Amino acid sequence: MTALLKPRAVPPDAQVAVLSPASAPQPERVELGLEALRALGFEPQTAERALARGPLYFAGTPEMRLRDLHQAFAGDEVCAIFSTRGGYGSNYLLDGLDLDLIAENPKPLIGYSDLTAVHLWLLDQIHLPAFHGPMLSADFARPNLDGVHLPSLQAALGGKPYSVGAQEGLRTLHPGPARRPARGTLYGGCLSILVSLLGTPFEPQTEGKLLFLEDVSVKPYQVDRMLWQLRQAGKLEGVRGIVFGEMLGCVSPGAPPELLDEAILSALDDFTGPIAIGLRSGHVSRQNVTLTLGVEAELTVQEEARLHLIEPAVKG
Numbered sequence: 465m466t467a468l469l470k471p472r473a474v475p476p477d478a479q480v481a482v483l484s485p486a487s488a489p490q491p492e493r494v495e496l497g498l499e500a501l502r503a504l505g506f507e508p509q510t511a512e513r514a515l516a517r518g519p520l521y522f523a524g525t526p527e528m529r530l531r532d533l534h535q536a537f538a539g540d541e542v543c544a545i546f547s548t549r550g551g552y553g554s555n556y557l558l559d560g561l562d563l564d565l566i567a568e569n570p571k572p573l574i575g576y577s578d579l580t581a582v583h584l585w586l587l588d589q590i591h592l593p594a595f596h597g598p599m600l601s602a603d604f605a606r607p608n609l610d611g612v613h614l615p616s617l618q619a620a621l622g623g624k625p626y627s628v629g630a631q632e633g634l635r636t637l638h639p640g641p642a643r644r645p646a647r648g649t650l651y652g653g654c655l656s657i658l659v660s661l662l663g664t665p666f667e668p669q670t671e672g673k674l675l676f677l678e679d680v681s682v683k684p685y686q687v688d689r690m691l692w693q694l695r696q697a698g699k700l701e702g703v704r705g706i707v708f709g710e711m712l713g714c715v716s717p718g719a720p721p722e723l724l725d726e727a728i729l730s731a732l733d734d735f736t737g738p739i740a741i742g743l744r745s746g747h748v749s750r751q752n753v754t755l756t757l758g759v760e761a762e763l764t765v766q767e768e769a770r771l772h773l774i775e776p777a778v779k780g
Contacts, residue, residue: 466591467591468591468592468593468758468759468775468777469567469570469590469591469592469593470570470593470776470777470778470779471544471570471571471572471592471593471777471778471779472543472778472779472780473621473622473623473778473779473780474543474544474572474621474622474778475543476504476505476506477505477506477507478506478507478543478544479506479507479508479509479541479542479543480501480506480507480508480509480542480543480544480545480546481508481509481511481535481536481539481542481544481545481546482494482497482498482501482508482509482510482511482514482545482546482547482548482600483510483511483513483514483529483532483533483536483545483546483547483548484511484513484514484515484516484523484524484529484532484547484548484549485523485529485532485533485547485553485554485557485575485578485579485582486522486523486529486547486549486550486551486552486553486554486577486578486579487521487522487523487549487550487551487552487553487578488515488516488517488518488521488522488523488551489514489515489523489548489549489600489601490601491515493600493601493605494510494514494515494548494600494601494605496600496604496605497546497548497599497600497601497603497604497605498510498600500600500604500605500609500612501546501600501604503609504609504614508546509539509542511532511535511536512531512532512535513528513529513531513532514532514548516528521551521552521553522552522553522556523548523553526553526556526557526560527560529553529556529557530557530560530561530562533545533557533561534562534565534566536571537565537566537569537571538565538569542571543571543572544571544572544573544574544595544621545571545572545573545574546574546575546599546600546604547573547574547575547579547599547600548599548600548601549577549599549600549601549602550575550576550577550578550579550599550602550654551577551578552578553578554578554579554580554581554582555578555581555657555660555661555666557581557582558581558582558585558666559665561582561585561586563586563589563590566586566590566592567590567592570590570592572593572595572620572621572777572778573586573592573594573595574595574597574598574599574754575595575596575597575599576596576597576598576599576653576654576678576745576746576747576752577599577654577657577680577746577747578654578657579653580596580652580653580654580657580658581657581660581661581666583595583596583653583757584651584653584658584661584666584668584669584757585666587651587757587758588668588669591758592758593756593757593758593759593777593778594653594756594757594758595620595621595754595755595756595757595777596653596676596745596746596754596755596756596757597616597617597620597745597752597753597754597755598611598612598613598617598752598754602752603752606750610750610751611750611751611752612751612752613632613744613751613752613753613754616628616632616753616754616755617754619754619773620754620755620756620773620777620778621754621778622778623776623777623778623779623780624776625772625773625774625775625776626773627770627771627772627773628743628745628753628770628771629768629769629770629771630768630769630770632743632744632745632751632753633710633742633743633744633748634707634740634741634742634743634768634769634770634771635740635741635742635768635769636738636739636740636765636768636769637708637725637728637729637739637740637741638729638732638735638738638739639738639765640705640736640737640738640739640765641736643738643765643766644738645738645762645763645764645765646674646704646705646737646738646762646763647674647704647760647761647762647763648672648673648674648704648705648760648761649672649673649674649758649759649760649761650673650674650676650755650756650757650758650759650760650761650771650773651668651669651670651673651674651675651676651757651758652670652673652675652676652677652678652757653676653677653678653746653757654678654679654746654747655677655678655679655682655687655690656679656682656690658670658677658694659690659693659694662693662694662697662699663697668699670694670699670700670703671698671699671701671702671703672701672702672703672704673703673704674703674704674705674706674707674761674762674763675700675703675704675705675706675707676706676707676708676709676743676745676755676757677706677707677708677709678708678709678710678711678743678745678746678747679709679711679714679746679747680711680712680713680714680746680747681712681713681714681747682714683714683715683716684714684715684716684719684723684724684726684727684728685716685727687711687714687724687727687728687731688727688728688730688731691728691731691732692731695731695732700732700735703735703737704737704763705737705738705739705740705763706732706735706737706738706739706740707739707740707741707743707763707771708728708739708740708741708742708743709741709742709743709744709745709746709747709748710742710743710744710745710746710747710748710749711724711741711742712747712748712749725741728741738763738765738769740763740765740769740771743771755773756773756776756777758777759773759774759775759776759777760774760775761773761774761775762774
């Protein structure tokens with residue numbers, strides 16, 4: 465297995481870049497997020513086009529957004545990169561990413577949702593760990609930092625092993641036949657984005673991984689359909705275990721709340737590994753957990769479900 469291209473650990477007072485790789489953010493929410501970053505000790509620097517609006521629903525053209533991203537990676541003083549929001553549009557950056565420049569200047573790129581496309585391409589191509597974690601508009605902008613799970617963010621950026629479990633919403637959905645821990649490379653992100661990459665040159669490499677999948681406001685039958693597509697595409701072959709996110713708003717009007725659980729179990733009826741659900745990472749109601757994708761991790765489903773991130777994603 466190829467070694468990870470680990471960035472340096474991020475000190476508490478680090479200069480960090482803030483940019484918009486996809487949709488246009490609301491300026492007032494970005495400002496709240498910037499205030500929260502400053503309160504944590506960071507020194508945020510807003511990219512030139514971070515608040516751009518248009519064309520369409522994008523925060524600038526792909527060329528504009530790529531320029532901001534490349535400048536952030538190349539910046540000598542920048543230690544980490546935060547996204548303002550997801551939305552849509554990161555896919556247009558994929559074939560323009562300067563992989564050599566990024567590989568020469570590895571840094572934590574923090575976000576989720578639409579950023580899954582960029583995260584997984586960088587992980588698959590240059591082995592840069594992905595930091596699936598809070599964004600400014602959606603999470604840092606919430607009052608009293610209730611949108612950010614600080615212990616996991618600080619551990620991820622500081623290179624400390626950590627684990628998450630019931631306190632972060634995780635529960636066992638299916639223990640697997642042997643109830644053994646599942647260990648492997650943590651991989652995944654937003655389910656809708658991951659599925660949208662199938663059949664493209666940027667197709668994610670899920671096989672043999674410990675898979676994390678999350679989404680928002682998709683109905684149970686749509687989750688079922690996307691899992692069916694992953695299965696038919698061979699993307700569940702050798703997968704060691706699956707962790708689902710909180711799956712916020714993934715309900716059908718008038719249907720029982722357990723329908724999502726039942727739909728997942730039905731779609732994965734022959735999956736032999738453990739399955740857990742509920743982890744608040746990505747689209748969440750509160751306290752967004754940071755997950756470092758690409759590292760060695762272990763899912764246990766004994767008395768309670770717990771995800772252990774064994775390997776640090778940064779170096780000292």
